[in-house]
Amino acid sequence: MLMKHVRLLVLTEDLPAASLSLAETLSFHPDLRPPTETRLETLPGRDYREVFSQAQARLTKITRLIPLTTPPRFAAVRVIEIAELRTLNAWLGDIWEQASRYEEELRRLDDAERLIKEQQTALENFADLNIDLRLLRNKTRFLEFHVGLLPREHLRQLEGAATLAGYILSTYMQQGENAHVVIVGPAGDKESPLAPVLAAAGFQTLPIPLELDRKPAELQQDFAEQRVNLAAQRQTLHQQLQQWGEPFHAQLSAARHTLLLAEPLVTLDAALRSAGHLAHLAGWVPATAVATLEQRLQQSLTQPFDLTSRDPRPDERKLVPTVPIKSRVLAPFALLVKQYGIPAYGEIDPTPLFAVTFLLMFGMMFGDVGHGAVIALAAIWARHKIPDFYLFGVFAGISSIAFGFIFGSIFGYEDVLPALWMSPLHNPILMLEVALGWGIAFIIVACLLGIYNRLAIGDVIGAVFERHGVVNLLFYLAFLGGGFGLAINGAFGITATLSVIVTLLALAVFQWQHLHAPTGEKILVVVIETLDTIIVYLSNTLSFLRVSAFSLNHVALALAIFTLADMMGSFGHVVTLILGNIFILVLEGGIVMIQVMRLQYYEGFSRYFSGDGHAFAPLRLRRESVIN
Amino acid sequence: MSHAATQAYLNTRISVMATRLFAPQSLDRLARMLLPELAEQFGLTALLDEQPALATRSRVVEQSLLHILLAELQILLRPMNAAERALVLAWGQKYALFNLKTLIRGKLYALDQKELRDHLYDLPPIIRLPHQELFRAENVLELLRQLESGQYHQIARQAREVYEKHREPFALEAAIDQRYYSTIVRHIMSSGDHHLNNLRQLMGAELDRVALLWLLRFRFTYHISPSETYYQLVPSTGVLNREQLLKLANLDSFERVLEALPAPLNALLNGCHSLTEVQQQLHHATRQAQRQMLIRSQSAVARALAYLMLREADLHVLFAIIQGRLLQFPQSTITAALELNEPNTNWAELRAA
Numbered sequence: 001m002l003m004k005h006v007r008l009l010v011l012t013e014d015l016p017a018a019s020l021s022l023a024e025t026l027s028f029h030p031d032l033r034p035p036t037e038t039r040l041e042t043l044p045g046r047d048y049r050e051v052f053s054q055a056q057a058r059l060t061k062i063t064r065l066i067p068l069t070t071p072p073r074f075a076a077v078r079v080i081e082i083a084e085l086r087t088l089n090a091w092l093g094d095i096w097e098q099a100s101r102y103e104e105e106l107r108r109l110d111d112a113e114r115l116i117k118e119q120q121t122a123l124e125n126f127a128d129l130n131i132d133l134r135l136l137r138n139k140t141r142f143l144e145f146h147v148g149l150l151p152r153e154h155l156r157q158l159e160g161a162a163t164l165a166g167y168i169l170s171t172y173m174q175q176g177e178n179a180h181v182v183i184v185g186p187a188g189d190k191e192s193p194l195a196p197v198l199a200a201a202g203f204q205t206l207p208i209p210l211e212l213d214r215k216p217a218e219l220q221q222d223f224a225e226q227r228v229n230l231a232a233q234r235q236t237l238h239q240q241l242q243q244w245g246e247p248f249h250a251q252l253s254a255a256r257h258t259l260l261l262a263e264p265l266v267t268l269d270a271a272l273r274s275a276g277h278l279a280h281l282a283g284w285v286p287a288t289a290v291a292t293l294e295q296r297l298q299q300s301l302t303q304p305f306d307l308t309s310r311d312p313r314p315d316e317r318k319l320v321p322t323v324p325i326k327s328r329v330l331a332p333f334a335l336l337v338k339q340y341g342i343p344a345y346g347e348i349d350p351t352p353l354f355a356v357t358f359l360l361m362f363g364m365m366f367g368d369v370g371h372g373a374v375i376a377l378a379a380i381w382a383r384h385k386i387p388d389f390y391l392f393g394v395f396a397g398i399s400s401i402a403f404g405f406i407f408g409s410i411f412g413y414e415d416v417l418p419a420l421w422m423s424p425l426h427n428p429i430l431m432l433e434v435a436l437g438w439g440i441a442f443i444i445v446a447c448l449l450g451i452y453n454r455l456a457i458g459d460v461i462g463a464v465f466e467r468h469g470v471v472n473l474l475f476y477l478a479f480l481g482g483g484f485g486l487a488i489n490g491a492f493g494i495t496a497t498l499s500v501i502v503t504l505l506a507l508a509v510f511q512w513q514h515l516h517a518p519t520g521e522k523i524l525v526v527v528i529e530t531l532d533t534i535i536v537y538l539s540n541t542l543s544f545l546r547v548s549a550f551s552l553n554h555v556a557l558a559l560a561i562f563t564l565a566d567m568m569g570s571f572g573h574v575v576t577l578i579l580g581n582i583f584i585l586v587l588e589g590g591i592v593m594i595q596v597m598r599l600q601y602y603e604g605f606s607r608y609f610s611g612d613g614h615a616f617a618p619l620r621l622r623r624e625s626v627i628n
Numbered sequence: 629m630s631h632a633a634t635q636a637y638l639n640t641r642i643s644v645m646a647t648r649l650f651a652p653q654s655l656d657r658l659a660r661m662l663l664p665e666l667a668e669q670f671g672l673t674a675l676l677d678e679q680p681a682l683a684t685r686s687r688v689v690e691q692s693l694l695h696i697l698l699a700e701l702q703i704l705l706r707p708m709n710a711a712e713r714a715l716v717l718a719w720g721q722k723y724a725l726f727n728l729k730t731l732i733r734g735k736l737y738a739l740d741q742k743e744l745r746d747h748l749y750d751l752p753p754i755i756r757l758p759h760q761e762l763f764r765a766e767n768v769l770e771l772l773r774q775l776e777s778g779q780y781h782q783i784a785r786q787a788r789e790v791y792e793k794h795r796e797p798f799a800l801e802a803a804i805d806q807r808y809y810s811t812i813v814r815h816i817m818s819s820g821d822h823h824l825n826n827l828r829q830l831m832g833a834e835l836d837r838v839a840l841l842w843l844l845r846f847r848f849t850y851h852i853s854p855s856e857t858y859y860q861l862v863p864s865t866g867v868l869n870r871e872q873l874l875k876l877a878n879l880d881s882f883e884r885v886l887e888a889l890p891a892p893l894n895a896l897l898n899g900c901h902s903l904t905e906v907q908q909q910l911h912h913a914t915r916q917a918q919r920q921m922l923i924r925s926q927s928a929v930a931r932a933l934a935y936l937m938l939r940e941a942d943l944h945v946l947f948a949i950i951q952g953r954l955l956q957f958p959q960s961t962i963t964a965a966l967e968l969n970e971p972n973t974n975w976a977e978l979r980a981a
Contacts, residue, residue, distance in 0.1 A: 196853075
């Protein structure tokens with residue numbers, strides 16, 4: 001799709017309205033380069049973004065405590081000025097301050113519960129000791145006791161520090177990240193010298209219950225009651241929180257809506273520059289959408305503005321985004337193409353060709369009515385789990401079914417269905433010839449596309465002399481002609497030989513001229529590269545023999561399974577057939593898939609697809625908030 | 629593949645980078661360079677920008693120098709395996725921890741958000757701690773809650789105590805430093821046989837320096853008790869191990885500590901009468917150990933770490949010179965500062981050369 005570079009000059013007060021209009025049209029891809037005019041150096045959207053970010057963070061934190069149950073409803077689109085955003089941010093700040101108290105209270109309850117659990121565990125541990133634990137609760141005349149827990153990683157260091165202070169530290173239990181310890185040392189009138197160390201070590205005192213002489217069951221009952229009490233407190237707190245938050249639901253929903261409307265300007269922040277009251281904004285717009293964009297701006301902006309558009313300059317080609325093909329059928333194939341790269345601007349989108357050739361090769365290599373049907377049905381079954389990709393499986397299955405009819409193969413049986421053409425095993429040589437012919441056609445088409453792509457960006461010399469260009473294609477055709485002559489007449493032929501030599505020389509001379517290296521290195525590189533051209537084209541062509549090799553392989557694997565099944569009893573026969581077919585489906589299906597991808601990426605894309613473009617990502621108005 | 633082969637790329641990289649380190653002869657020349665020359669040589673364009681305030685220019689320069697160091701760190705990380713990376717990253721995390729300390733202090737004392745942000749280092753994602761949430765915390769309690777739920781939950785209780793009892797966050801910051809060095813020691817102790825001895829030696833010198841300086845400062849400048857002092861120290865992989873630190877922390881005078889030091893520290897610090905002198909000698913000895921490691925070590929990781937430490941020290945020197953120029957200190961003050969930094973260098977000879 002043809003793109004235009006647009007430049008929009010608006011008054012800064014109109015920026016929120018302009019950003020909203022651009023987002024609504026879904027046709028503006030921001031250009032982040034700073035403008036050439038040096039005076040346009042202020043970042044007018046920075047304050048807006050700061051306020052927005054804080055408001056968004058506050059809303060996220062609040063809605064963690066007061067979940068908004070209603071799905072976001074996108075009401076009327078309106079311009080959000082910075083003053084409104086500031087007011088909203090301040091209000092959210094007040095609400096968060098109040099909500100924060102509830103969160104702190106919940107944290108206090110969690111802490112208390114954790115301590116009770118540790119106490120329970122500690123007392124279970126004390127149960128076997130034959131000492132009066134009540135003594136540990138108090139400071140005696142000569143000794144002071146610290147019973148508690150601390151992070152295990154601080155234990156060793158605290159042990160040394162306690163020794164230096166004249167204390168004895170005994171670890172009686174280690175559980176999770178914590179160690180439970182008893183520290184005993186001399187009592188004094190002043191604050192314990194160990195107190196700051198204990199604070200630094202994150203020591204937490206475990207209170208010893210007052211009535212330790214009671215039965216353990218009673219003590220545990222006490223703890224259980226305390227925990228029930230804490231759970232009740234927590235529930236009450238949640239109810240209070242809910243009651244407190246109830247009146248704010250509508251306002252919070254409105255706040256969410258406001259932030260969604262403010263978001264486009266925040267997204268544009270990096271592309272905005274201004275000087276005084278004049279703001280500058282640039283971006284890429286599909287040529288067909290420029291008029292609509294201008295019309296939309298005229299409707300929404302109250303102040304004058306200037307919108308200019310121009311064609312992308314040659315030096316900007318790499319910056320122009322590519323609008324992807326929108327087709328539900330091609331979408332899963334586009335995903336696979338995207339793994340290699342995104343078409344650069346002006347480059348042919350390989351997705352349709354990729355889809356057709358992929359299906360043809362997959363079907364030919366894995367042609368079986370039964371297996372194809374299983375693949376298609378499995379893909380339909382998984383459509384909810386992989387909604388974007390299931391069609392790929394369906395098409396691959398259909399292709400496999402179609403070739404299954406052509407080869408007369410169903411679950412490996414070659415004699416059930418009448419073949420529309422023939423079974424691959426009946427004439428393997430013919431199959432190999434077909435694959436070779438397919439490969440030659442594939443490589444020629446790939447080279448032609450590569451030549452077209454270079455011509456489309458005005459690179460005429462590249463189209464003629466670069467790798468996989470016109471000269472390279474002529475070499476390939478001459479090489480094929482010679483090869484054909486060798487196979488039929490037993491001689492390469494003078495015309496073919498001369499053509500190969502001339503084209504290779506042309507390629508070598510071109511490379512020589514474009515190499516910047518010492519002469520010795522140039523000779524080495526040119527010789528190797530020329531040799532490489534011959535080897536690459538020969539091996540790439542032969543590489544397509546795998547298309548027929550796998551169709552033969554499919555039949556051969558089925559034969560192997562039938563042979564194994566025939567060696568079993570009737571039950572074993574059925575089990576072997578089922579397991580064998582699963583084996584073929586999973587293993588061979590997977591390998592075929594990888595092989596086809598390899599042929600596409602290596603033999604195809606490397607010839608005509610640079611994949612160094614970037615996708616058109618227009619400014620848009622999100623209909624769903626991130627906090628949901 | 630042999631150990632030498634797997635480390636070949638990293639070793640070559642380090643050797644190439646090591647040519648960027650300041651030779652002692654170049655320091656005097658650097659100290660005499662003017663701001664435009666410094667800006668040109670080190671690509672510090674912010675130095676030439678007259679518009680912002682001095683403090684802003686200084687911060688931008690500091691940030692630029694930090695970027696240089698961390699960019700080199702990231703280059704050295706690339707050929708390393710996961711464990712080696714973790715060690716070098718643990719060393720580089722000191723800057724993320726500076727940010728964490730700034731954030732905690734800023735929130736505890738309710739500093740202005742903008743001012744707080746200006747004092748944070750802009751770090752690459754690989755070093756950055758997930759402190760964005762901490763920054764967004766709107767009050768101390770929220771900050772404490774976030775600390776408790778994150779990777780720093782171990783220091784959260786201390787932070788709460790600092791807040792609730794209105795204590796000075798010194799102990800908290802000491803705990804962060806302690807965790808930093810303990811993490812590095814843990815990584816070293818779990819490193820492979822090829823690196824263990826060299827890394828222990830390299831970090832041992834650094835940890836000996838840190839432990840001794842902390843010990844002297846805590847005991848005799850802040851007058852902290854032996855037990856609390858000992859608790860804040862990190863046992864070294866060098867000579868100041870746990871037992872040595874227990875013994876030294878219990879001594880009651882500066883001189884007795886220096887006398888009781890094990891070799892080679894006792895010889896190195898013999899005749900020192902002040903903390904500043906000790907600091908200078910230790911700094912010099914550590915730099916020497918790092919240089920030796922960079923030249924002689926069999927372990928590429930130890931060499932990488934030694935290079936980064938030396939480079940960091942060089943960039944500190946450069947920053948000090950730039951600060952001196954920005955504040956328009958006389959040449960003699962800048963030179964004197966450098967002489968204090970490298971006390972064992974013969975400056976008179978260098979100037980004559």
